[in-house]
Amino acid sequence: MKINLGLLKKNYEKLKLLSGSRQILFMVKANAYGHGMVPIVRYAVSELGIKEFGCATVGEALTLRKELCDLKFDIYVFSDLELDAENGMMNYIEHGIIPVISCQEVLHEFLQESRYQFLPVCLKFNTGMNRLGFKTSEVGDVINELKKFKKNTIYHLMSHFSCSSESVNKNLKSQKQYAQFQEIKKVFIKEGFTLERTSMANSGAIEQGFALEETHIRPGLILYGPSSLIPSLRKKRGWQGETISSLETHIIQIQKIKKGDPVGYGATPCPEEGFIAYIALGYGDGLTNFYRGIKISHKGFTGTVVGRISMDMTAVLFPLEAEKVLVLGESILLWNHDSDSVLSISDHISSIPYEIFCGLSERIPRVYSIS
Ligand SMILES: *Cc1c(COP(=O)(O)O)cnc(C)c1O
Numbered sequence: 001m002k003i004n005l006g007l008l009k010k011n012y013e014k015l016k017l018l019s020g021s022r023q024i025l026f027m028v029k030a031n032a033y034g035h036g037m038v039p040i041v042r043y044a045v046s047e048l049g050i051k052e053f054g055c056a057t058v059g060e061a062l063t064l065r066k067e068l069c070d071l072k073f074d075i076y077v078f079s080d081l082e083l084d085a086e087n088g089m090m091n092y093i094e095h096g097i098i099p100v101i102s103c104q105e106v107l108h109e110f111l112q113e114s115r116y117q118f119l120p121v122c123l124k125f126n127t128g129m130n131r132l133g134f135k136t137s138e139v140g141d142v143i144n145e146l147k148k149f150k151k152n153t154i155y156h157l158m159s160h161f162s163c164s165s166e167s168v169n170k171n172l173k174s175q176k177q178y179a180q181f182q183e184i185k186k187v188f189i190k191e192g193f194t195l196e197r198t199s200m201a202n203s204g205a206i207e208q209g210f211a212l213e214e215t216h217i218r219p220g221l222i223l224y225g226p227s228s229l230i231p232s233l234r235k236k237r238g239w240q241g242e243t244i245s246s247l248e249t250h251i252i253q254i255q256k257i258k259k260g261d262p263v264g265y266g267a268t269p270c271p272e273e274g275f276i277a278y279i280a281l282g283y284g285d286g287l288t289n290f291y292r293g294i295k296i297s298h299k300g301f302t303g304t305v306v307g308r309i310s311m312d313m314t315a316v317l318f319p320l321e322a323e324k325v326l327v328l329g330e331s332i333l334l335w336n337h338d339s340d341s342v343l344s345i346s347d348h349i350s351s352i353p354y355e356i357f358c359g360l361s362e363r364i365p366r367v368y369s370i371s
Helices: 005-019 029-033 037-046 058-067 090-095 104-112 136-148 173-190 203-207 320-325 339-348 353-358
Strands: 002-004 023-027 052-057 074-080 097-101 122-126 156-159 245-257 274-279 295-298 301-306 314-318 331-335 367-369
Touching: 002 005, 005 023, 005 037, 005 203, 005 367, 029 037, 029 052, 029 353, 037 052, 037 058, 052 058, 058 074, 058 090, 058 097, 090 097, 097 104, 097 156, 104 136, 122 136, 122 173, 136 173, 156 173, 274 320, 295 331, 295 339, 301 320, 331 339, 339 353
Parallel strands: 002 367, 023 052, 052 074, 074 097, 097 122, 122 156
Antiparallel strands: 002 245, 245 274, 245 331, 274 314, 295 301, 301 314
16 A cells, blocks of 8 residues: 555645634544554654544554654543553553543543543543443533542543534434534533533534534544545535545456356356456455455456455456456556545445555555655
8 A cells, every 4th residue: 555645734734724723633543544553643743733643542542652752742542541451541641641531430530540630631422422422411420520629621522423424414413413512511611611622523524514613623534535425425515635545456367257257266157258357455455355346447447356355366357358458467556546436445335435444454565655
C-alpha cells in the first residue's frame, strides 16, 4: 500500500474550509484506520500542526508516546482504558494520556485516587447510541460525584452520533442526539461547571455541516479520504477528499480460460470466457471472500474477481480484448487516490471504507511518500 502524506495535508486543508475555527481531534484508532498510526501522527503533528489525537486502547496510546517521544501532542483513549490492569491509571499519569471516562464505576475510581487528581476530566455521554457513555439520566449523579471531589472544570465533554452517515434532515436521530447533548451541557453550566472543550461531530456530521457549534470536531475517515456518507447522499454533499492510500499488487500469472473452466479451490466454474490474471493478494492480506465479484479497473478494462479467494492470490477475470494490456509482473491497483475507487469496492460488497482499510493485514507493506 502506498500512502501519500501530501494527500493527508490536502484533505486537512479541505476540512479546515468546512469546519472553520474548530479544533481538530484526529481519530487514529485501529492503526490510523489501517494506514499506520505512527507515521500518520508524526506527519500530522510536525507538518499539519494537529495537536490532539484519539486512540481506542491504552496500548495504542503508549505506542504513540514511545515512538514519538520527540513530539508534543495530546492523546485521548476512548474505549479500552485498562484501568484495572496492573499499571492502571499510572500509564495515564506518567505518559500524559487522557482517559475518556464513560461510566460511573470508572469515574468513581478516578476521583477517589488522589494520584489522579491532576489528570483532566474528560467525560463521554450516551445520547442514544447505547454503546459507551453515561446515560443522560445519570447527569445528576455524575455532577454530584464531581462536586464531592471539588471538581468544577470539565476538560472535554463529548458524545457520539450513531447515524451521521445518513441525512441529518431525514433521519432525525442525529438531531435528537445533538439536542440531548445541548441539554447535558446546559445542566453542567447551570451547576457552575466550566466546559473547556466540547465535541460531537464525526465525519458524517462534518460532511453535512452538522454539530459544528462546539470547540472541537472529531474526524476520522474523511481525513483518510473517502466520504462516510451513504451512497445516495455523497454527491449532494461537498466532501471531495482524496484517498491517501492506493493499494497496489502484481500480476503473477495470466491464463486464457473458457466459460465453465474451473478456477481455484472448489473449482468454481468460470462465468465467462476471457483471461484470468492472478494477483498477489489474498485473504492473508485481508482480501476476504467478501471481495468475490468486485470490479478492478486496469488500463481501460474492467476485471471481476472470480472463484474463491486464496490465502495469497486472487483470480481476476478480464475480457478477451484485454489480452494486450495484461503483462506478467506488472502492477495493478485495487484502488487509487480517487475516493470513488475504494468506495465502489465497499459499496459493491455492502461494506464501508472503514472496514476495507482496517481489514488490511500486516502482510501488506505500507510505503510512505510526500508529494
Ligand atoms: C472513530 C470515532 C470518531 C471518528 O469517526 P469517523 O466516522 O471516522 O469520523 C469520532 N469519535 C469517536 C468517539 C470515535 O470512536
